[in-house]
Amino acid sequence: MKIEERKGNLQLKNNGALEIVFIGTGTAFSKVLYNNNLIIIKGNTHILVDFGFNAPVSLNQNTGLTPMDIEAFLPTHSHADHIGGVEYLALFNRYVGTRTFNKPQLKLITTKEYQKIFWNNSIKGGLEWNEANNEGKMKLNDYFDVHLAESIPSRYRTKYKFNFEGIELEFFGTNHIPDTAKTQKKAFISYGLFIDNKVMFTGDTKFDKSLLDIYADNSELIFHDCSLEGNPVHASLDELRTLPVEWKKKMYLMHYGDEWAKYKINDFAGFAREGVRYIFD
Numbered sequence: 001m002k003i004e005e006r007k008g009n010l011q012l013k014n015n016g017a018l019e020i021v022f023i024g025t026g027t028a029f030s031k032v033l034y035n036n037n038l039i040i041i042k043g044n045t046h047i048l049v050d051f052g053f054n055a056p057v058s059l060n061q062n063t064g065l066t067p068m069d070i071e072a073f074l075p076t077h078s079h080a081d082h083i084g085g086v087e088y089l090a091l092f093n094r095y096v097g098t099r100t101f102n103k104p105q106l107k108l109i110t111t112k113e114y115q116k117i118f119w120n121n122s123i124k125g126g127l128e129w130n131e132a133n134n135e136g137k138m139k140l141n142d143y144f145d146v147h148l149a150e151s152i153p154s155r156y157r158t159k160y161k162f163n164f165e166g167i168e169l170e171f172f173g174t175n176h177i178p179d180t181a182k183t184q185k186k187a188f189i190s191y192g193l194f195i196d197n198k199v200m201f202t203g204d205t206k207f208d209k210s211l212l213d214i215y216a217d218n219s220e221l222i223f224h225d226c227s228l229e230g231n232p233v234h235a236s237l238d239e240l241r242t243l244p245v246e247w248k249k250k251m252y253l254m255h256y257g258d259e260w261a262k263y264k265i266n267d268f269a270g271f272a273r274e275g276v277r278y279i280f281d
């Protein structure tokens with residue numbers, strides 16, 4: 001893996017190498033860092049993973065892109081630092097962009113279990129009614145071209161797989177909320193991703209060694225969420241320090257607080273940085 005600084009606007013096409021760019025690496029409460037959201041690029045394909053409440057700004061600041069450049073979106077879970085910008089994304093496509101009204105072109109990659117919750121509990125309020133309502137209420141697929149991942153039977157953890165135009169994705173459920181959920185299957189829906197059989201992106205999760213036991217050895221690199229202090233619904237830095245040395249050496253911390261620079265983390269690969277290109281040859 002090599003890290004390259006971005007020169008000019010981020011290019012959403014490359015020579016076919018897997019590439020990951022964070023548009024933000026902060027917690028939900030950061031005032032300096034942006035929401036922990038990222039873009040996966042490979043060949044002619046890209047996927048925006050999460051679009052939080054400050055992502056309309058961070059997308060521009062850290063990539064130079066606009067929402068009209070984005071062709072596919074994947075939400076990990078319902079917290080606002082992950083999906084708070086989705087109404088903006090959907091309405092920008094409808095009103096500011098030149099995409100057709102009648103045939104939504106923004107692709108949504110999600111699961112059958114999450115698509116209804118995503119629409120009904122999070123975004124329907126701002127999107128259901130608009131100028132077109134003489135034709136009936138708007139629905140999720142009026143805004144998005146929905147692509148559903150395929151369930152993988154698994155006893156202890158929810159899993160899905162999806163090959164999106166050459167990017168191999170495995171969704172895995174994480175044990176993020178509530179703090180009392182003892183296992184992933186008792187927790188509310190939240191996904192992480194195993195990307196192209198080489199990069200583990202945990203999404204939001206409590207410290208969960210059983211999750212790392214599945215993917216860490218097979219990962220070239222791990223992006224793990226990290227609360228710098230103790231936290232009931234996120235893995236903390238102290239908890240992550242208890243992991244095997246060989247996992248920590250390839251682990252970049254993400255979803256961290258503004259005071260990150262005060263922390264010495266020489267046992268890890270580093271803090272993930274906003275706006276730079278992580279390229280996997």
Ligand SMILES: [Zn+2]
Nearest residue numbers: 077079176204
């Ligand atoms: Zn969360």
